Amino acid sequence: MLSRYADYLPGAARELIGVVGEHAAAKIIDAYQGRVIQVAKGKRVRGKRQLQALAEVVGKIAADKLCKHYGGGFLRVPQCKAVMRMIRDATLQARFDALTKSGHNARPAVHILIDEFGPIDESTVWEILKRPLGDLAPPGKAVDDRQAGLF
DSSP states (O other): OGGGGGGGSOHHHHHHHHHHOHHHHHHHHHHHTTOEEEEOOSOSHHHHHHHHHHHHHHOHHHHHHHHHHHTTEEEEOOOOHHHHHHHHHHHHHHHHHHHHHTTOOHHHHHHHHHHHHOSOOHHHHHHHHHSOTTOOSOTTOOOOGGGGGGO
16 A cells, blocks of 8 residues: 555655565554664574564564665664555545445544544544545645656
């Protein structure tokens, strides 16, 4: 799902996806968001323990890929706040649609969403639901093709 929002991802997140794949990258970002983690080589006892702990989060294959690429160094895990918010908003909209299709009225459905996605303010939920599908970029963060040449 992260690749769907590739235009909004920081370079560190795109690099991480390239190293371990999208699914494992999402797990790493979720678990270590905003932190700098040491990636062990896994040669000594302490390094093997660190690698095992990492494998419990992302799986052995992804942990081995991280070790091969970053081993002995540090990995700065991006926060990806904007993308995580967009994913949350898209999921929230889909859940609202499912609730209303299953017979819930809008207001009770919003209260269920607050419980499931909270802490989130009711007015924020209504703002998210008012946005057209596919228009989940944060306000003021739309990509302007005319400015692409500046970078």
